Amino acid sequence: MRAEYRSHIEKLPKLACNSNTAKDANDILALETELAKVQWSKVLNRDPVKAYNKIRIADLPRMMPGYDWKRYLIDAGIDGKVDYVIVSQPSYFTALSKLLHTTPLPV
Numbered sequence: 001m002r003a004e005y006r007s008h009i010e011k012l013p014k015l016a017c018n019s020n021t022a023k024d025a026n027d028i029l030a031l032e033t034e035l036a037k038v039q040w041s042k043v044l045n046r047d048p049v050k051a052y053n054k055i056r057i058a059d060l061p062r063m064m065p066g067y068d069w070k071r072y073l074i075d076a077g078i079d080g081k082v083d084y085v086i087v088s089q090p091s092y093f094t095a096l097s098k099l100l101h102t103t104p105l106p107v
Contacts, residue, residue: 005029027107031099038095040088051088063090064097 010025044050060069073079087093 002029024107027104031103031107034099035096038092038099040092045088053087053090054084055087055090056084057082060085063087064093066097066101
């Protein structure tokens with residue numbers, strides 16, 4: 001299944017006239033694999049206590065520094081309307097933040 005998915009990924013840059021399709025496909029697959037590793041399992045996601053994490057809006061930048069939370073809240077239509085959000089996988093956002101900082105922008 002991964003081989004087929006990698007083949008699919010390799011086709012996408014070709015549509016954008018990119019010549020590094022094999023390398024791009026490998027890089028994208030590696031990033032998506034790392035993202036999948038930090039996702040919670042189905043069992044953890046079914047735990048209503050673990051998945052209910054009330055995070056104050058002011059604390060969002062600590063969970064994922066460098067992300068434009070203000071822009072997200074505006075685009076979501078909730079800026080200034082709520083004091084907190086429920087984040088089901090806070091550890092995912094922390095790991096995503098690290099990946100975004102360590103992954104080259106072209107990837």
